[in-house]
Amino acid sequence: MTNKNTISRNSDLSxxxxxxxxxxDVETELAPKGLNTDIVKLISSKKDEPxxxxxxxxxxxxxxxxxxxxxxxxxxxxINYPGIDYQDIxxxxxxxxxxNTPKSLDEVDPEMLETFEKLGIPLNExxxxxxxxxxxxxxxxxxxxTMEDKLKELxxxxxxxxxxxxxHPDLVKKYLGSVVPFSDNFFAGLNSAVFSDxxxxxxxxxxxxxxxxxxxxRINTEGSGQFERxxxxxxxxxxxxxxxxxxxxxxxxxxxxxxxxxxxxxEDAEIKYSTIQNWFPGTPEGEGGVYNFVTKRGRxxxxxxxxxxxxxxxxxxxxxxxxxxxxxxxxVGEFYSVAxxxxxxxxxxxxxxxxxxxxxxxxxxxKGISAGKGNNTYRGQVQILPGAENAVNxxxxxxxxxxxxxxxxxxxxxxxxxxxxxxxxxxSTSKVSEDKLFYLMSRGLSEEEAHHMIITGWSRDVxxxxxxxxxxxxxxxxxxxxxxxVG
Amino acid sequence: MLKVKNLCASxxxxxxxxxxxxxxxxxxxxxxxxxxGPNGSGKSTFSNVLMGRPDYEVTDGEINFxxxxxxxxxxxxxxxxxxxxxxxxxxxxxxVRPWQFLKASLDAKxxxxxxxxxxxxxxxxxxxxxxxxxxxxxxxxxxSLNDGFSGGEKxxxxxxxxxILRPQLAILDETDSGLDVxxxxxxxxxxxxxxxxxxxxxxxxxxxxxxxxIKPDIVHILxxxxxxxxxxxDLALDVExxxxxxxx
Ligand SMILES: Nc1ncnc2c1ncn2[C@@H]1O[C@H](COP(=O)(O)OP(=O)(O)O)[C@@H](O)[C@H]1O
Ligand SMILES: [Mg+2]
Numbered sequence: 001m002t003n004k005n006t007i008s009r010n011s012d013l014s015x016x017x018x019x020x021x022x023x024x025d026v027e028t029e030l031a032p033k034g035l036n037t038d039i040v041k042l043i044s045s046k047k048d049e050p051x052x053x054x055x056x057x058x059x060x061x062x063x064x065x066x067x068x069x070x071x072x073x074x075x076x077x078x079i080n081y082p083g084i085d086y087q088d089i090x091x092x093x094x095x096x097x098x099x100n101t102p103k104s105l106d107e108v109d110p111e112m113l114e115t116f117e118k119l120g121i122p123l124n125e126x127x128x129x130x131x132x133x134x135x136x137x138x139x140x141x142x143x144x145x146t147m148e149d150k151l152k153e154l155x156x157x158x159x160x161x162x163x164x165x166x167x168h169p170d171l172v173k174k175y176l177g178s179v180v181p182f183s184d185n186f187f188a189g190l191n192s193a194v195f196s197d198x199x200x201x202x203x204x205x206x207x208x209x210x211x212x213x214x215x216x217x218r219i220n221t222e223g224s225g226q227f228e229r230x231x232x233x234x235x236x237x238x239x240x241x242x243x244x245x246x247x248x249x250x251x252x253x254x255x256x257x258x259x260x261x262x263x264x265x266x267e268d269a270e271i272k273y274s275t276i277q278n279w280f281p282g283t284p285e286g287e288g289g290v291y292n293f294v295t296k297r298g299r300x301x302x303x304x305x306x307x308x309x310x311x312x313x314x315x316x317x318x319x320x321x322x323x324x325x326x327x328x329x330x331x332v333g334e335f336y337s338v339a340x341x342x343x344x345x346x347x348x349x350x351x352x353x354x355x356x357x358x359x360x361x362x363x364x365x366x367k368g369i370s371a372g373k374g375n376n377t378y379r380g381q382v383q384i385l386p387g388a389e390n391a392v393n394x395x396x397x398x399x400x401x402x403x404x405x406x407x408x409x410x411x412x413x414x415x416x417x418x419x420x421x422x423x424x425x426x427x428s429t430s431k432v433s434e435d436k437l438f439y440l441m442s443r444g445l446s447e448e449e450a451h452h453m454i455i456t457g458w459s460r461d462v463x464x465x466x467x468x469x470x471x472x473x474x475x476x477x478x479x480x481x482x483x484x485x486v487g
Numbered sequence: 488m489l490k491v492k493n494l495c496a497s498x499x500x501x502x503x504x505x506x507x508x509x510x511x512x513x514x515x516x517x518x519x520x521x522x523x524g525p526n527g528s529g530k531s532t533f534s535n536v537l538m539g540r541p542d543y544e545v546t547d548g549e550i551n552f553x554x555x556x557x558x559x560x561x562x563x564x565x566x567x568x569x570x571x572x573x574x575x576x577x578x579x580x581x582x583v584r585p586w587q588f589l590k591a592s593l594d595a596k597x598x599x600x601x602x603x604x605x606x607x608x609x610x611x612x613x614x615x616x617x618x619x620x621x622x623x624x625x626x627x628x629x630x631s632l633n634d635g636f637s638g639g640e641k642x643x644x645x646x647x648x649x650x651i652l653r654p655q656l657a658i659l660d661e662t663d664s665g666l667d668v669x670x671x672x673x674x675x676x677x678x679x680x681x682x683x684x685x686x687x688x689x690x691x692x693x694x695x696x697x698x699x700x701i702k703p704d705i706v707h708i709l710x711x712x713x714x715x716x717x718x719x720x721d722l723a724l725d726v727e728x729x730x731x732x733x734x735x
Contacts, residue, residue, distance in 0.1 A: 438562060439578045441561065442566055442571075443566055444567055445595055446595065453580075454580060457581055
């Protein structure tokens with residue numbers, strides 16, 4: 001169950017512009033712009049971090065700095081943007097009023113709470129009854145976490161990353177960087193050096209997390225980057241479903257978001273990770289918008305299952321490949337994605353399924369919707385390594401074009417090093433046809449509704465993987481995001 | 488109810504593509520009209536032009552529905568005003584469930600008329616009832632709209648929509664073709680049960696067969712985009728005996 005307020009709020013949105021485009025006047029504490037060892041140290045000391053973590057950050061920074069000087073940002077993706085000036089970004093922005101972590105909601109800045117209200121995340125009793133534990137990351141500092149007590153009874157840990165570092169250092173130390181090492185890629189390296197907060201979840205052996213865990217991310221400070229870090233560990237035989245929502249206010253300048261998500265599913269465990277990404281996409285003319293460079297990866301041990309579901313409608317640029325390392329025998333990896341690009345948005349997204357164990361199985365369902373001048377690339381990699389006897393992959397990769405100024409591209413990489421592997425790949429490109437529109441309109445649906453119905457129907461195999469109420473929100477988001485592109 | 492005068496239509500944006508060349512027809516409340524004609528004579532074009540399909544351009548003439556000129560109205564508004572077209576070739580729409588689609592149709596109509604929407608429970612009841620009476624396979628209906636339906640299943644699904652939306656004027660474009668006798672009965676029973684003094688039907692058919700079950704008040708023969716003959720139900724029997732050659 002997710003929160004109903006979010007849904008009703010979104011469904012009566014009528015607007016023709018970005019709905020979440022408000023900023024909050026909370027006093028903000030900013031470290032100076034730019035990136036160097038001192039900033040990394042400052043971030044770490046602001047958070048009272050142990051020495052091992054500071055060490056790790058420094059190493060990550062040095063590695064990134066080397067990479068930045070030698071190769072710079074990766075350039076293989078089908079995206080165009082002017083170079084990012086990494087010295088012109090704030091790497092730490094904390095709402096001032098949270099310098100002392102609030103003990104209860106009463107202590108949370110009312111204006112901040114109002115922001116969450118607008119976002120549809122009321123952090124209150126009603127919310128708890130609705131069964132959602134929300135960990136809200138506002139700029140970079142986690143503000144309040146609900147439902148903690150109920151989860152505590154089951155031994156489930158769900159808290160901000162900073163709290164996890166303080167209260168569960170052994171777990172963090174054991175798993176941080178174990179799936180996405182800081183040397184993994186440019187943006188993961190940057191994140192490892194300067195991440196300021198994020199979420200942490202641990203599900204003990206055999207426990208089925210009774211509620212959906214949820215985090216809302218939001219970028220508020222102008223010119224600030226957001227670098228959150230999420231780590232989820234599902235211990236043996238446990239289960240958790242995790243939801244992540246993202247919004248950012250309307251800004252004329254670009255904002256950088258470089259997050260890292262690491263999932264660890266131990267033997268027989270299952271993690272279901274759902275994302276609705278609705279960062280500010282930029283104006284219809286292509287001004288502003290979030291640059292979203294995200295590294296998400298999970299490791300599945302024996303008999304474990306990791307499932308990524310994403311609905312990506314926001315950001316000026318999306319660069320994101322949620323992946324699964326199928327390490328254990330019989331492990332399962334899934335990726336369900338709808339990525340929509342409208343106006344000048346660009347998305348280069350997909351997944352990597354790396355089969356190491358025997359009888360491993362992966363499923364990829366990717367749906368790319370391009371409208372306006374949007375450019376949408378699916379980039380997927382399926383790797384079957386020599387030890388992966390009887391590995392199976394099934395890939396479905398569909399593109400839908402709305403209008404004739406947009407683009408859709410499919411870039412599959414397949415590497416098979418074990419002859420017993422079975423792979424299936426289906427791909428299609430289609431348009432919203434006049435026939436379908438007329439059929440629906442002749443039954444009384446407006447042109448816009450008809451488009452929406454065709455598009456959500458087309459995306460249904462992905463949307464139905466989302467928890468029910470999140471699915472309603474996703475469908476609404478597709479509608480709002482397409483406004484202006486149809487009719 | 489429906490007055491069509493000198494209706495001329497061509498394929499939009501294609502020169503010299505006239506298909507309808509001056510069609511005249513007047514349908515009064517409660518009447519059932521049959522339109523018969525050889526393949527390619529323009530029956531589907533006529534049906535689609537009545538419903539407002541944008542692929543066609545009306546080059547001359549009038550379409551008047553309940554006293555209103557509707558030529559400029561988009562299909563959704565024609566639907567709200569009470570028109571319905573059962574398609575000859577219903578299109579497949581993946582991922583859209585018939586239930587959801589029909590509920591949305593009814594809701595759109597209620598909204599247009601400022602009426603309150605039918606509740607989910609009430610609608611479900613109505614839907615299940617009609618699924619049964621139209622002989623629609625309940626398993627099929629859980630899938631996507633028309634997706635993977637056979638020709639006959641698609642036609643039954645059109646009847647289901649007709650019976651749920653209950654329009655004032657229903658145009659059935661060869662709903663009978665491709666149906667076995669049982670299915671034909673279902674179509675006929677549907678039409679006959681909905682028949683009322685304020686509801687009219689335009690039934691387009693290639694064969695006389697369906698008219699054994701539905702007795703039309705008036706029969707028109709459409710050849711090469713024009714109505715060449717109008718008569719009573721006996722005209723359909725003539726056609727069955729002699730074909731269309733006498734009219735060509
Ligand atoms: N969209 C279209 N584009 C081009 N030609 C068309 C189109 N629709 C119909 N036609 C042509 O118009 C004529 C009448 O077609 P149609 O109305 O489907 O006839 P019927 O339903 O009587 O068999 C045919 O010659 C057909 O090829
Ligand atoms: Mg026809």
